[in-house]
Amino acid sequence: MKQASHSGGDYIKNLVKENRKKEKLTQRELAEKVGVTERTIISIEKGKYKPSIVLAYKLAQVFGTDIESLFCLKEYLKNEE
Known part of the structure; x- marks a missing residue:
């Protein structure tokens, strides 16, 4: 199992820019x-930076969405398998 890090390593796709x-x-x-x-x-x-859960939540709130959608978490977890 991969260990999450704040920078570098594995990339989590997100839709922050689009939103x-x-x-x-x-x-x-x-x-x-x-x-x-x-x-x-x-x-x-x-x-290049994975936000804290609190920052991810704040971003999702600004865009009226949820963290899973904003950070494409289902796609990320599927790729980790």
């Missing part, structure tokens, strides 16, 4: 809404 653009938010605006830096949003969108 952000659909809501017409800049990376800075989204960062301000969830209390992180613009650089954090950039890193999440590129798949």
Whole structure:
């Protein structure tokens, strides 16, 4: 079983960028809404940073979705098998 890490290693696909653009938010605006830096949003969108569960929840709330959908978790877990 793979161990989750905050950066590098395995990549978790996410739909943060797509949702952000659909809501017409800049990376800075989204960062301000969830209390992180613009650089954090950039890193999440590129798949270089795995957010904490709290940050993932805040992002999902902004977009009116759930964490599983926003971070494509079913797809990620299927690929881990």
